[in-house]
Amino acid sequence: MAAPLAGHHVAVLLGGPSSEREVSLVSGAACADALERLGAKVSRVDAHRDVAEILTRLQPDVCFNALHGAWGEDGCVQGVLETLGIPYTHCGVLASALAMDKAKAKAVLAAAGVTVPGGGLFNRFDVARDHVLPPPYVVKPNAEGSSVGVFLVMDGSNRPPQEVVDPSWTFGEEVMVEPYIPGRELAAGVRDGKGMMVTEIIPRTGFYDYEAKYGEDGSVHVCPADLPAHVTEKALQLAEQAHAALGCRGVTRSDLRYDDINDVLVLLEVNTQPGMTPTSLIPEQAAKQGVGFDELVLWITEDAYARGGAGGIASPGESSGQSARQSQR
Ligand SMILES: Nc1ncnc2c1ncn2[C@@H]1O[C@H](COP(=O)(O)OP(=O)(O)O)[C@@H](O)[C@H]1O
Numbered sequence: 001m002a003a004p005l006a007g008h009h010v011a012v013l014l015g016g017p018s019s020e021r022e023v024s025l026v027s028g029a030a031c032a033d034a035l036e037r038l039g040a041k042v043s044r045v046d047a048h049r050d051v052a053e054i055l056t057r058l059q060p061d062v063c064f065n066a067l068h069g070a071w072g073e074d075g076c077v078q079g080v081l082e083t084l085g086i087p088y089t090h091c092g093v094l095a096s097a098l099a100m101d102k103a104k105a106k107a108v109l110a111a112a113g114v115t116v117p118g119g120g121l122f123n124r125f126d127v128a129r130d131h132v133l134p135p136p137y138v139v140k141p142n143a144e145g146s147s148v149g150v151f152l153v154m155d156g157s158n159r160p161p162q163e164v165v166d167p168s169w170t171f172g173e174e175v176m177v178e179p180y181i182p183g184r185e186l187a188a189g190v191r192d193g194k195g196m197m198v199t200e201i202i203p204r205t206g207f208y209d210y211e212a213k214y215g216e217d218g219s220v221h222v223c224p225a226d227l228p229a230h231v232t233e234k235a236l237q238l239a240e241q242a243h244a245a246l247g248c249r250g251v252t253r254s255d256l257r258y259d260d261i262n263d264v265l266v267l268l269e270v271n272t273q274p275g276m277t278p279t280s281l282i283p284e285q286a287a288k289q290g291v292g293f294d295e296l297v298l299w300i301t302e303d304a305y306a307r308g309g310a311g312g313i314a315s316p317g318e319s320s321g322q323s324a325r326q327s328q329r
């Protein structure tokens, strides 16, 4: 196979300190392997507080950011990379920070005309004391991912979730509480501003929780989703609109609910660092569009270079070294 990244040094950021560390290790390993197959010299960097020192020493041409969750997906690492002048994949500082904060993202998305769930932020002790919304409703951290800390309070339940006041709760004083949106679980990818495809996720258990996302046989993906054409169209349009409204770049994945009784689509969130294992939703959608995993990883990397102002990957000489990095500004 051709080696389009021969002569390029790519640092893959993976792992990190977030609750989604394990998922990121899998995404990062898959992307690093693909980058090696594409001919790149790859440095795998388990990103912690010393990431700036490590990258200063390694002097990569580009960073492939395969981190998920707090710190890697919320603008912090993106800020470090901006400071170091290293081109990087996926969203920039502002879009990453915005998308990670569910309350802020919903405000921006609603203003842009995207339908988002109602509800809002509540103090966790108030949430544990009494129902702050009539059941059914959902309680979730304002800035986590992978369904970590998400609780469904179903119809008829007489007890709000007590987990939010457990001493082990580390997801903030304010929690997001939303009316439960019944119906089907959808995910729509966006690449380069264009909607990719819609996948329906059918969890084997109650809802699309951590187990359903990552457990063996936890859920079934139907890709492309078997939906009426107008629903597919609308889901792609909402995902594109959300990607643009938050100022995203590269590849994102929007999570949606489709209330099929009332024919209403609601966008839950935009993921700026979607899972990148070969069986993740975005690689699966790309594959269905005829873009294999390595080709997708190549596109994401090229896109980082293009935005880094380094002149594209056809010219490795120009894309490495101080001058290329300085030209980012
Ligand atoms: N308002 C809601 N109505 C119904 N289900 C929800 C709602 N909010 C979250 N969920 C369920 O919880 C999952 C995780 O919520 P999400 O907002 O996507 O956060 P995360 O960042 O953890 O993925 C969703 O995929 C969905 O199955």
Ligand SMILES: [Mg+2]
Residues within 6 Å of the ligand: 146, 147, 255, 268, 269
């Ligand atoms: Mg989600």
